[in-house]
Amino acid sequence: MNKKRAIIFRANHFDPVWRRCWDRPFYDDGRRFASYREIEAYYFDDAIESGEAFSCESAWTIRNYLKDRPEQTELLRRLCAEGRFELLGAGENIIDTNMPGSETLIRNLVIGLLWGREVLGETPRIPCFTDVFGSSCQLPQLVRECDMIPWIYQLDYNTPDRPVWIGKDGSAVVWGFPGNVARCYPCDRIPFGKHEPCPHCAGEGCPECGDRGFLPVYTAVLNVLPDPPEAEVLKCDLNGEEILPDRELTQHMAEFNSRSDGLRFEAGLMKSFLPYMKDYIALADRPPRELVSSKTENNPGQTGCYVSRIRIKQRERLNENLMAACETWDAILQDGLLHEELKDIWRDITLTCQHDAITGDHIDQASDELEDFGAGITDRLKAAADRIGTEGGGYTVYNHHGFEASFTAPAPEGHTRVYTQEGEPVPVYSDGTFLVRDMAGLSGRTYVTEEGEPQKPEIRGEG
Ligand SMILES: [Zn+2]
Ligand SMILES: [Zn+2]
Structure with missing residues (x-):
């Protein structure tokens, strides 16, 4: 019997802030909760160790991983070239698309995509806006202008009501998956759980937990054998949020391959599905009327995001305005002398615009961290502004x-x-x-x- 392809896709949705802080642990009832930065680094360590393909949504997470583990840069570059790693096109962060200024939407994409080209040797071309609360009608244009493939594989909460989404300026993209791609979650652990602090050390790190502060019990192991689908190909989403990757994936795929009569398992990337998407993606260039969404703007599902954690929003807007002033004067007065320095600050601004940051849906400890982080950005921008026009x-x-x-x-x-x-x-x-x-x-x-x-x-x- 001819087996159908079952492609294992691994790209955790990493929120740099939400139920944890980005770069500081927090304590509750005497237990230490690791930062996202720590957990995401363990994820990448384990995914690399598994030897099988994996993807990453945003430049922020993998870029900071490489800051902490610079020795892995060459390896990731090679994995990219071999089709075993890909950076998806979220840009620097998966930012909210409604509250930040439009310049921030653009710079977030451009800076993140160019980082992929410079450091990983490959410009991300598959747009990624996972988990964003509502979808701004500017996104189709940005996708097109950034030379990405006009296919947004996932939109959430408030979405176009048909496959083709035409933005404000008339740019068209398709979104979601067509019927010839079936999907499953081949694991018995819930994808969106959270690591408990290690009971032996209350999360401080001990030999029992390999010094990580939590036990490796929460792992996306390939252990639920799916049935062959009617569709042409099966996409096996072996991922979640902070769930760790299966380090023995090769062996588990081999077991499934011997047990299944109808499926041939292999690890792949989002771009592994492109051959099955050709006709669907082509709709973006010649959209049939009946497939065009009746909605252009898909505003946020959670209106509460406009009114919560006001200091985070005010700080972000102040920083955007300071940045606009700095870049304008830097360009007019000194030919962009501070361009690289300001680009680094842009990267940090995108953290404060991340979809769980500016919207205010994060925990109090993360909010404290974000307020400090935002104030640090203001200080750096003011210091930069003081220097503009005085050099030389x-x-x-x-x-x-x-x-x-x-x-x-x-x-x-x-x-x-x-x-x-x-x-x-x-x-x-x-x-x-x-x-x-x-x-x-x-x-x-x-x-x-x-x-x-x-x-x-x-x-x-x-x-
Ligand atoms: Zn999210
Ligand atoms: Zn421990």
């Missing part, structure tokens, strides 16, 4: 009017001497401002400034 000894003044103007501008604190770049002294007034003469609209001019005694203005009498 010059002090640049910008005329934001669309017409030529003369005006006074504040000199840097304590600087009482101002010269043009040709060395001509410029009048400085007692209030610390100096005279900017005849500057063309929307242009800048760089002055040299010094501390010291104010230069005496030259009094010229005429007539």
Whole structure:
């Protein structure tokens, strides 16, 4: 009998904040609850050790894993090239699509996708918006403009009502799976449970738990043999949220392969399904009217996300605005000198926009961490802003009017001497401002400034 393919797909949905903190443990009733960063690192360790294919949704989790385990970078790059690892196209984080500014939606994608290309050698092309509360009508356009495959494999809570989703600007994508791909969960553990702190050490780490702080009992082991489907191929979702991967997957697949008459098990990636999706994805380019969703905007299912944890939202908006100011002036005054530094700060902003962060549906301990994290971003942006236009000894003044103007501008604190770049002294007034003469609209001019005694203005009498 011809066996059908049963492709095991492993890509946990990692929320960097939600029921745990991102990078600090928390304590409850004397027990230590590990951070997501710790658990996600154990997940990647075990998935790599299994030797079988696995995927990752967002750059944030795998990028931070490689920060902690830089020696694994080359291996992951090689696994990518061999088709045994893939980074999906969430961008840096799976962010909420309703509350952050549109620039943040774009930068989150661009920065995350380009990181994949630079570090893993492969630009992610399969969009990933798993678990996002509602789907902004801008997403189809972003998917298209970022040159991703116009197929969003999962949308949640409030979704288009038919397979083809046409966004605000007319860009079309398809979403979900077509009928020729069947799905199952071939494991007897619930996918969305949580690791208990180890009872021997209350989560602090001991030999019993291999120093992890929880016991390896919560694992997505391949142990429920599915029946062959009517469909062309079976997608076996062997994943969840923090459930750990099956380290003996090779052996378990071999056992299933000998037991099943109708299925041939193998580990794969999301892109392993693309050959079965061709006709479905092609609908995005020539959508038949009856398959187009009647909804363009799919607003959040949880309206409560607008009113909870207001300080997280206010901080995020402040940081977005500071970032916009920093990037604008950095580009105008110094040709993007701080681009790399600001890009790093963008990455951190995406954590505060993650779908369980800005929406406020996380635990109190995570909220405390996010407030501190957001305040740290504000400090870094303010420090960057203070440096913009001051590097290289010059002090640049910008005329934001669309017409030529003369005006006074504040000199840097304590600087009482101002010269043009040709060395001509410029009048400085007692209030610390100096005279900017005849500057063309929307242009800048760089002055040299010094501390010291104010230069005496030259009094010229005429007539
Ligand atoms: Zn989530
Ligand atoms: Zn222990």
